[in-house]
Amino acid sequence: MNKAILQIENLTTSFRIRNKYHAAVDDVSFTVNENEIVAVVGESGCGKSALALSIMQLHNKQRTKSEGTIKYKDQNLLTLNETQMNKVRGKEMGMIFQEPLTALNPLMTIGKQIEENLDYHTDLSGDEKKKRTIGLLTQVGIPYPERTYKQYPHELSGGMRQRAMISIAIACNPALVIADEPTTALDVTIQAQILDLLKDIQSRTKMGIILITHDLSVVAEVADRIVVMYAGQVVETGSVKEIFNNPLHPYTRSLLNSIPSATSEKNRLHVIEGIVPSIAKMDRVGCRFQDRIPWIPKHAHEERPQLHEVGKEHFVRCTCYKEFYFQAEGDALTHDITQSR
Amino acid sequence: MWKFILRRLLVMIPQLFLLSIIVFMMAKAMPGDALSGQEINPRANPAELDRIREELGLNDPWYQQYLRWASNAVQGDFGISYTHKTPVMDVIEDRLWNTVFLALVTLIFTYMLAIPLGILSGRYNDTWVDKTVTGYSYVGFGTPIFIFALIMLFIFGFALDWFPSGGSVDSKVDEGTFAYVVSKINHLILPALSTALIATTSTIQYLRNEIIDNKIKDFVRTARSKGVPESKVYSRHILRNSFLPIAAFLGYEITGLIGGAVIIETIFSYPGLGQLFLSSVSLRDFSVVTAIVMMTGFATLLGTLLSDIILSAVDPRIRIE
Numbered sequence: 001m002n003k004a005i006l007q008i009e010n011l012t013t014s015f016r017i018r019n020k021y022h023a024a025v026d027d028v029s030f031t032v033n034e035n036e037i038v039a040v041v042g043e044s045g046c047g048k049s050a051l052a053l054s055i056m057q058l059h060n061k062q063r064t065k066s067e068g069t070i071k072y073k074d075q076n077l078l079t080l081n082e083t084q085m086n087k088v089r090g091k092e093m094g095m096i097f098q099e100p101l102t103a104l105n106p107l108m109t110i111g112k113q114i115e116e117n118l119d120y121h122t123d124l125s126g127d128e129k130k131k132r133t134i135g136l137l138t139q140v141g142i143p144y145p146e147r148t149y150k151q152y153p154h155e156l157s158g159g160m161r162q163r164a165m166i167s168i169a170i171a172c173n174p175a176l177v178i179a180d181e182p183t184t185a186l187d188v189t190i191q192a193q194i195l196d197l198l199k200d201i202q203s204r205t206k207m208g209i210i211l212i213t214h215d216l217s218v219v220a221e222v223a224d225r226i227v228v229m230y231a232g233q234v235v236e237t238g239s240v241k242e243i244f245n246n247p248l249h250p251y252t253r254s255l256l257n258s259i260p261s262a263t264s265e266k267n268r269l270h271v272i273e274g275i276v277p278s279i280a281k282m283d284r285v286g287c288r289f290q291d292r293i294p295w296i297p298k299h300a301h302e303e304r305p306q307l308h309e310v311g312k313e314h315f316v317r318c319t320c321y322k323e324f325y326f327q328a329e330g331d332a333l334t335h336d337i338t339q340s341r
Numbered sequence: 342m343w344k345f346i347l348r349r350l351l352v353m354i355p356q357l358f359l360l361s362i363i364v365f366m367m368a369k370a371m372p373g374d375a376l377s378g379q380e381i382n383p384r385a386n387p388a389e390l391d392r393i394r395e396e397l398g399l400n401d402p403w404y405q406q407y408l409r410w411a412s413n414a415v416q417g418d419f420g421i422s423y424t425h426k427t428p429v430m431d432v433i434e435d436r437l438w439n440t441v442f443l444a445l446v447t448l449i450f451t452y453m454l455a456i457p458l459g460i461l462s463g464r465y466n467d468t469w470v471d472k473t474v475t476g477y478s479y480v481g482f483g484t485p486i487f488i489f490a491l492i493m494l495f496i497f498g499f500a501l502d503w504f505p506s507g508g509s510v511d512s513k514v515d516e517g518t519f520a521y522v523v524s525k526i527n528h529l530i531l532p533a534l535s536t537a538l539i540a541t542t543s544t545i546q547y548l549r550n551e552i553i554d555n556k557i558k559d560f561v562r563t564a565r566s567k568g569v570p571e572s573k574v575y576s577r578h579i580l581r582n583s584f585l586p587i588a589a590f591l592g593y594e595i596t597g598l599i600g601g602a603v604i605i606e607t608i609f610s611y612p613g614l615g616q617l618f619l620s621s622v623s624l625r626d627f628s629v630v631t632a633i634v635m636m637t638g639f640a641t642l643l644g645t646l647l648s649d650i651i652l653s654a655v656d657p658r659i660r661i662e
Contacts, residue, residue: 089566089568106656154658
């Protein structure tokens with residue numbers, strides 16, 4: 001059993017909208033171990049990024065409040081002040097963002113942006129920092145690190161920028177890296193390279209990675225464990241093997257069913273009808289997914305859905321999974337037609 | 342870079358040529374000429390006036406006059422001022438420097454006010470600090486410069502008598518002495534401050550909005566994720582990006598101040614280009630008018646070039662080849 005790096009317990013992050021707080025991350029608990037990639041999956045608006053920013057505490061303090069505990073190396077990050085937190089950010093935890101062009105400062109050279117991390121967390125001299133930075137650029141597979149050191153973000157391709165972004169995140173050898181949709185803005189061919197790179201760095205440094213994504217093919221490729229989020233809640237967690245072989249929650253099953261497949265005989269791609277409810281409007285009691293599976297009888301859902309242990313380290317929220325079935329394709333079609341009339 | 346500047350300077354030639362034709366024709370299209378004022382003078386002989394007109398070439402077709410004027414102008418000779426009886430360049434030179442000094446001091450005041458106020462307002466937006474600064478900006482936007490300058494003149498030049506109320510230098514001090522420089526500056530402060538207090542409001546708002554836009558940008562979040570302290574997030578990331586458009590606007594700002602000093606110079610009876618321009622128009626001193634318009638046009642073109650050069654210097658995404 002690996003050592004736990006980060007233990008999130010009952011984390012609730014709420015945003016203030018017109019003087020009322022609404023939870024975007026609702027009572028989330030999970031653990032990230034050393035040398036482990038935990039994937040957090042879900043559609044847009046499920047609270048994945050809100051969760052990532054809560055861990056780093058990068059939310060606007062005036063409009064957000066976080067409750068629960070985020071335990072990192074025996075300290076609760078939520079009780080740290082800004083100065084203490086700045087010692088954790090960048091040094092202990094690195095973050096990779098989705099869009100590497102906007103996430104890099106257009107007026108600073110790549111080298112300086114990586115070095116900035118070293119500026120605040122190490123006592124290295126200028127030359128040492130430069131050497132380290134060039135080493136990092138080499139490590140992330142940038143072909144001409146000396147040249148890239150002096151280049152600006154706009155001079156690099158998307159993949160190269162994301163590599164530079166990764167070297168910023170790992171500059172101080174953090175124990176944990178949070179990658180928020182690191183491949184979403186990239187070409188498919190580049191996506192694979194970036195994932196390989198992450199996996200490679202992880203296997204060498206033994207760090208933990210939280211990989212936030214909506215792309216399940218990415219998850220299958222690199223992750224060890226999966227946390228499926230829906231409407232701010234964890235609806236299912238388990239090992240990758242378990243989730244892919246034995247998905248239980250209707251949402252997880254729908255997500256897996258929505259992966260386009262080259263070999264599939266289906267000619268229509270599965271679509272989850274409806275959208276994720278907005279945090280200000282949703283009903284916080286009852287199963288949050290029930291509106292999107294209306295053909296499942298109401299009594300199948302729990303009144304206050306809990307996480308149930310269904311296997312080794314496999315948890316599912318609500319009891320509706322027991323009675324869940326996919327609508328036959330024809331049904332969905334007639335449904336569409338009647339609606340359009 | 343040098344190639345670019347050279348190319349831009351070459352492009353200016355046809356632009357200036359076009360401007361000169363328009364300016365010249367407009368000046369000619371104005372009713373009367375430099376001698377019209379003499380027609381009501383009972384002692385002036387109309388036949389004599391006609392003879393002078395003929396001698397000066399004022400009866401020639403416009404293109405002949407234009408060619409004569411243009412070929413001299415290219416050599417830096419804009420002719421002789423009818424009213425001052427001296428070469429136009431001599432008349433303009435002193436005034437030009439006065440206006441340039443006024444513009445520079447105004448610019449310094451403008452940015453001395455705009456940068457700190459804009460930063461405060463943008464960083465602490467929607468607080469009472471921001472509301473006060475924005476309130477001042479709205480009042481500034483709404484106040485006509487000629488009213489405000491008169492109020493300033495009345496309070497500080499007349500009632501309190503802190504600053505001289507007209508001229509560009511005390512006539513009693515000798516040129517080249519330290520007292521002369523002090524007197525020059527003393528005469529500049531009131532007109533420069535009056536313009537700056539009004540002109541700065543747009544720069545304040547511009548900077549404020551840039552900061553508010555930039556502080557929610559992704560790269561700022563990246564900086565925070567590196568553990569960069571808040572003060573450094575501002576100085577290294579937010580402010581540098583927010584200054585870009587302001588820096589780029591500097592060139593235009595300078596030209597605007599040189600060309601637009603007519604009102605302020607008239608109110609403070611400051612002997613600058615604007616005041617000279619206004620008096621030359623009313624006296625039909627066309628040689629001075631055309632020379633000033635040509636110079637302002639040239640300054641505008643230089644200003645845009647300067648803006649481009651500044652922008653390419655501060656923004657690595659814009660490189661001039």
